[in-house]
Amino acid sequence: xxxxxxxxxxxxxxxxxxxxxxxxxxxxxxxxxxxxxxxxxxxxxxxxxxxxxxxxxxxxxxxxxxxxxxxxxxxxxxxxxxxxxxxxxxxxxxxxxxxxxxxxxxxxxxxxxxxxxxxxxxxxxxxxxxxxxxxxxxxxxxxxxxxxxxxxxxxxxxxxxxxxxxxxxxxxxxxxxxxxxxxxxxxxxxxxxxxxxxxxxxxxxxxxxxxxxxxxxxxxxxxxxxxxxxxxxxxxxxxxxxxxxxxxxxxxxxxxxxxxxxxxxxxxxxxxxxxxxxxxxxxxxxxxxxxx
Amino acid sequence: xxxxxxxxxxxxxxxxxxxxxxxxxxxxxxxxxxxxxxxxxxxxxxxxxxxxxxxxxxxxxxxxxxxxxxxxxxxxxxxxxxxxxxxxxxxxxxxxxxxxxxxxxxxxxxxxxxxxxxxxxxxxxxxxxxxxxxxxxxxxxxxxxxxxxxxxxxxxxxxxxxxxxxxxxxxxx
Numbered sequence: 001x002x003x004x005x006x007x008x009x010x011x012x013x014x015x016x017x018x019x020x021x022x023x024x025x026x027x028x029x030x031x032x033x034x035x036x037x038x039x040x041x042x043x044x045x046x047x048x049x050x051x052x053x054x055x056x057x058x059x060x061x062x063x064x065x066x067x068x069x070x071x072x073x074x075x076x077x078x079x080x081x082x083x084x085x086x087x088x089x090x091x092x093x094x095x096x097x098x099x100x101x102x103x104x105x106x107x108x109x110x111x112x113x114x115x116x117x118x119x120x121x122x123x124x125x126x127x128x129x130x131x132x133x134x135x136x137x138x139x140x141x142x143x144x145x146x147x148x149x150x151x152x153x154x155x156x157x158x159x160x161x162x163x164x165x166x167x168x169x170x171x172x173x174x175x176x177x178x179x180x181x182x183x184x185x186x187x188x189x190x191x192x193x194x195x196x197x198x199x200x201x202x203x204x205x206x207x208x209x210x211x212x213x214x215x216x217x218x219x220x221x222x223x224x225x226x227x228x229x230x231x232x233x234x235x236x237x238x239x240x241x242x243x244x245x246x247x248x249x250x251x252x253x254x255x256x257x258x259x260x261x262x263x264x265x266x267x268x269x270x271x272x273x274x275x276x277x278x279x280x281x282x283x284x285x286x287x288x289x290x291x292x
Numbered sequence: 293x294x295x296x297x298x299x300x301x302x303x304x305x306x307x308x309x310x311x312x313x314x315x316x317x318x319x320x321x322x323x324x325x326x327x328x329x330x331x332x333x334x335x336x337x338x339x340x341x342x343x344x345x346x347x348x349x350x351x352x353x354x355x356x357x358x359x360x361x362x363x364x365x366x367x368x369x370x371x372x373x374x375x376x377x378x379x380x381x382x383x384x385x386x387x388x389x390x391x392x393x394x395x396x397x398x399x400x401x402x403x404x405x406x407x408x409x410x411x412x413x414x415x416x417x418x419x420x421x422x423x424x425x426x427x428x429x430x431x432x433x434x435x436x437x438x439x440x441x442x443x444x445x446x447x448x449x450x451x452x453x454x455x456x457x458x459x460x461x462x463x464x465x
Contacts, residue, residue, distance in 0.1 A: 019368070020372045023366075041361050045358075045362050130363060138310075138362075164365075
């Protein structure tokens, strides 16, 4: 057997370990934007990825729709009965919206600056990080389409994450299930009273989000819906995050922690919506008014 | 020409890991376990065994760096991991009589080294909070089987390509 490590190679190994630590250290830092070469690589590989992803996805979709065919009849009946309810609801919504606008007008609040005001645009997923340690997606809209870092990303069912990095023609989405110190969302439940807290991370054993910092004297129950609170600055108010499955009191006894099952399926994502809050010029007084 | 074919194959496998494979990932069918494709690493390990450890290191660095840039935020983790495991396996391969079975064992050993190294490193810097038990049961063992099957599928074509490559290199020298 040849000599496993000659002296020279041992030195190379040690130097590369040092370089590894240095590289990890520098790339772990909070970065505003990626370097130009990184952006270039991500963009060009992203284009190739979409060439692979889209046909595979449509083939999978074909199989899925064949499978769905047999439930179609039942579903159709159910949906038709729901349609009448929907008409009534949408009429009601229209009325409420109008009333809301009138009231806002009377109070002199500019309708474009509310914390639940936003516009969305659509994007397609083109790749996903294959090692599940980093839960990152790549989508096919980038800076050119108006995507910016920290925008919220949702599917029709609910919140899935936020934009982490933006390249000119693609961007990276950090899912809510990504374990990261900085991955925090201001959240609330709305039953009788607004209860505020923070989504502080993801429990990968239970596959649930951790909804922490809930004041101990407030009541949260299993089955309540958790939505974004909108006072973190990043996300608008009212995006569905998930449903509370379990509530625990912390061992210190000052706050409660709830486990939240995400409303969106984090593994079956095709089309996503990026939420643009627009330029926010919220005056402190209107912010306080919304807190109550 | 042959070298280009090898690099092209590795790049296509790299793209498949993140795109085509993710469409059929097991989690969306409510399965508990995770299947982690390490197709690029498997072929790089074969390169280290059949060509030379140094070639394993070169391909490991290139495709590990690509993986770091595209699929993670941290630069260097896979670059180092794939290169070092290809080097170690490449040297171990000189002890064995290489056939499909010993190759399989060595590739799975390299895969194990890579997975454990990445798991330990990521728990050290708090990227994951998965416990060791669920790491073994939900992640490591299913992925071991997946990559073993993949290795058996690509073994003969990749071996032929690599042997032709090392033959042409010998003629040049």
